[in-house]
Amino acid sequence: xxxxxxxxAWLGASLIVLSDGRRGLALGLAVLTVGFAVxxxxxxxxxxxxxxxxxxxxxxxxxxxxxxxxxxIMPAGSTPRVVLCVGSGVLxxxxxxxxxxxxxxxxxxxxxxxxGLMGVRVLAGRETAVLLAAIACLALALAxxxxxxxxxxxxxxxxAGGLVAAGVVVLRPAGRAKADKLGG
Amino acid sequence: xxxxxxxAAAVTLGLAVFVAPPRVARRGLFTRGLVGLAGxxxxxxxxxxxxVLLILLGMIVLQAGSAVPVAGPVPRRDFATRLRAPILAIALLALGLAFERVQGxxxxxxxxxxxxxxxxxxxVGLLPYVHEFDPDESVIASPIPWIAFVGPLLAxxxxxxxxxVIPAEASDAFGAMLxxxxxxxxxxxxxxxxRTAGDAAAWRYSFMADWGLVLCGFGLAIxxxxxxxxxxxxxxxxxxxxxxxxxxxxxxxxxxxxxxINLVVAALLAGSAPFxxxxxxxxxxxGATQLYWxxxxxxxxxxxxxxxxxxxxxRSMGMPRGRQAVGAAIVLAVNIVLGLYPxxxxxxxxx
Numbered sequence: 001x002x003x004x005x006x007x008x009a010w011l012g013a014s015l016i017v018l019s020d021g022r023r024g025l026a027l028g029l030a031v032l033t034v035g036f037a038v039x040x041x042x043x044x045x046x047x048x049x050x051x052x053x054x055x056x057x058x059x060x061x062x063x064x065x066x067x068x069x070x071x072x073i074m075p076a077g078s079t080p081r082v083v084l085c086v087g088s089g090v091l092x093x094x095x096x097x098x099x100x101x102x103x104x105x106x107x108x109x110x111x112x113x114x115x116g117l118m119g120v121r122v123l124a125g126r127e128t129a130v131l132l133a134a135i136a137c138l139a140l141a142l143a144x145x146x147x148x149x150x151x152x153x154x155x156x157x158x159x160a161g162g163l164v165a166a167g168v169v170v171l172r173p174a175g176r177a178k179a180d181k182l183g184g
Numbered sequence: 185x186x187x188x189x190x191x192a193a194a195v196t197l198g199l200a201v202f203v204a205p206p207r208v209a210r211r212g213l214f215t216r217g218l219v220g221l222a223g224x225x226x227x228x229x230x231x232x233x234x235x236v237l238l239i240l241l242g243m244i245v246l247q248a249g250s251a252v253p254v255a256g257p258v259p260r261r262d263f264a265t266r267l268r269a270p271i272l273a274i275a276l277l278a279l280g281l282a283f284e285r286v287q288g289x290x291x292x293x294x295x296x297x298x299x300x301x302x303x304x305x306x307x308v309g310l311l312p313y314v315h316e317f318d319p320d321e322s323v324i325a326s327p328i329p330w331i332a333f334v335g336p337l338l339a340x341x342x343x344x345x346x347x348x349v350i351p352a353e354a355s356d357a358f359g360a361m362l363x364x365x366x367x368x369x370x371x372x373x374x375x376x377x378x379r380t381a382g383d384a385a386a387w388r389y390s391f392m393a394d395w396g397l398v399l400c401g402f403g404l405a406i407x408x409x410x411x412x413x414x415x416x417x418x419x420x421x422x423x424x425x426x427x428x429x430x431x432x433x434x435x436x437x438x439x440x441x442x443x444x445i446n447l448v449v450a451a452l453l454a455g456s457a458p459f460x461x462x463x464x465x466x467x468x469x470x471g472a473t474q475l476y477w478x479x480x481x482x483x484x485x486x487x488x489x490x491x492x493x494x495x496x497x498x499r500s501m502g503m504p505r506g507r508q509a510v511g512a513a514i515v516l517a518v519n520i521v522l523g524l525y526p527x528x529x530x531x532x533x534x535x
Contacts, residue, residue: 100288111282119275126264132245135271139241142278146234149285149349156231160238167242171249 002039006106009035010092013117014085016133021072025133026064029056032114036140039107040158043147048158052143055162059136062169066129088116107147114141132169139164185344185414185533186228189337192421194221195518196333199426200323203511205433208323216324217333219246224337233281233345237274240307240338244270251325261318261325269306269315269327277303277342284349293354300346301361307342308335310369310395319384323429328388332425335395336417343402355405362403363479370396370486377493383435383500387428390453390493394420400483401468408471411535415464415526419519423452423460426515427501434502441503445512450498452519454490460522 012032019025033056040049074082096109114137121134143161197217201210223243230236248266280299283292306313308331315327323329350358373393377386394416401413427449434440455461465487472480504512522529 099292100286102287108282108286112279115275115278115282119272119279122271122275123268126262128263131264131267135241135245135267138271138275138278139238142234142238142241142274145278145282146232148282157234157238160235164238164242168245171245 002106005035005038006110007035008032009039009110010085010089010113011035013114013137014089015073016130016137017081017085017117017121018078019071019073020075020127020130021070022063022066022068022129023071024073025129026060027071029060029063029133029136032137033057033060033140035110036114036144039110040144040147042104043144043154045155048155051155051159051162052140053162055143055165056136056140058166059133059169062166063129063133063136066169084120085117088113088120092116104148107144111141111145111148114138115145132171135168136165139168185340185535186337188414188529188533189340189417189421190221190224190228192418193224193333193337196421196426197221199511199514200329200429203426203430203508204323205508213324216247216250219243220330220334224334227337227341230341233277233342233349236338236341236345237277237281240270241274243334244274247330251322261316261321265316266325266327269309269313272313273303273306275303276300276306279303281346281349284346284351284354290353293351294357297350297354297358297361300342300350301358301365304339304342305365305369305399307338308395310365310392310399311372314392317385317388319382319435323432328391329425329429332391332420332428336398336421339398339402340414340417359403359405362399364403366396366399366401366403367482367486368396369393369399370483371489372396374486374489374493378489378496383431383440383497386493386496386500387431387435390497391420391424391428393490393493394424396486397464397468397483401464401471404468404471404475406471406474407535408467408474411526411530412464412467412471414530414533414535415460415467415522418522418529419455419460419464422522423515423519426511427453427497430504430508430512430515431497431501433508435500437502439502440499441501442499443503445503446498446501447495448498448516449501449512450494452516453497454494455487458523459516459519460526461519462523463526 009032012028015028037049037053040052092109092113096105118134118138125131139161143158146157201214204210223239226239227236276299280296283296309315317327369392373389373396377389380386398413398416401409452459455465469480472483
């Protein structure tokens with residue numbers, strides 16, 4: 001089950017990297033949330049998993065409702081992004097399953113690949129919806145990351161991550177104005 | 185260490201609101217500053233580095249979203265640009281932390297150390313991750329005052345939490361990387377602050393130079409180095425940052441002056457006696473001599489480069505009047521007290 005959850009997290013992150021439309025982003029967020037909610041279970045128990053699921057679900061719904069209603073999955077010129085998704089997946093799999101030892105390989109894989117992909121997405125993206133979706137995913141990855149070290153990290157990081165993921169997608173950046181009025 | 189920096193940031197916020205020119209919305213400045221302080225307090229109270237990163241993530245998005253871009257046909261720093269470097273910092277820190285946590289070969293621990301140091305450097309906008317900035321941006325939107333305001337506490341929190349997860353075998357590499365990047369930023373920052381065309385950019389580079397010394401102090405990993413780094417961080421929050429805020433008006437109006445006050449400010453910025461930067465530099469040189477004397481030699485040469493940049497920045501502040509003059513006097517007084525009696529402050533921080 002955990003292997004499937006880790007693959008779902010990678011698939012969700014890849015969808016966010018490959019999508020430019022709000023529906024594709026919302027789907028990616030939802031898929032990633034399901035994967036992370038399952039992976040959180042051993043360290044965060046019911047409360048932690050629920051917090052991650054709730055935060056990701058709110059972010060996903062908000063993402064679905066804002067911006068132009070398009071899927072925008074793999075628009076023209078997406079080949080580098082596909083290569084990135086596959087390459088990062090293979091690299092993370094190698095590190096998580098072969099280079100590192102100990103239990104929790106699926107969680108290690110999911111955390112490494114989502115952190116890497118979302119970091120790249122924010123660096124390369126310009127659209128607000130894309131950036132906010134990537135940041136929400138990053139928050140969820142940060143929430144489950146303590147589980148890599150200890151099975152009893154507790155639900156606090158999960159709750160904080162869920163709150164941040166749900167909160168960031170609600171944000172709408174301020175428009176332009178004269179700088180004089182706001183702090184010289 | 186963190187509580188002292190939080191207190192210093194609170195004092196600076198009060199000072200910034202007090203000296204803000206009439207056209208600045210004081211309430212907006214105060215509210216955003218309070219939100220920043222609340223975030224810093226949460227970071228200080230957070231039991232793990234993961235929570236610190238989550239709080240930082242929230243603060244970054246809030247700051248980037250609420251900051252109003254400069255009016256113009258093409259804003260130099262839009263929402264995406266504001267987010268880029270800080271999010272890179274968080275991703276690097278999180279990856280570094282993940283590598284430190286996993287069981288595996290020693291080389292992964294080294295990768296983890298690289299991630300943590302690179303993340304910290306990216307978070308405070310140092311080489312090789314210098315944040316894009318716009319000299320016309322408001323105080324609220326600009327990364328320069330925000331990094332100087334939040335950065336010291338963030339650095340102390342990240343480094344103290346990171347030392348808990350970094351194994352002893354990798355701590356030498358950790359210190360060496362901090363010192364190496366510190367030297368590069370110190371030299372680059374002081375030379376660029378002296379030679380760059382614009383005064384706003386010169387101030388920005390001067391912060392980089394100070395941060396370079398801070399990294400060297402933390403990298404030394406002995407009591408003198410830690411004490412020097414702490415005094416330098418406090419001097420950034422209570423010295424360089426308020427002086428930068430005071431100088432913005434004169435930089436906009438392009439009114440540099442050559443009065444005694446400018447010379448005194450230059451002395452403060454150069455870290456000369458009796459200001460706070462002086463004991464920090466002495467402690468740093470003493471610590472470096474204990475560890476490896478050629479490092480002290482490089483640091484001493486680098487510190488000399490502060491002088492021309494500090495004279496330039498001192499002139500750029502113009503002649504403060506009214507509230508600004510009171511603010512400048514407070515900053516000078518606080519820095520003199522810290523420079524003459526740093527021991528009670530260091531004892532408060534447990535050093």
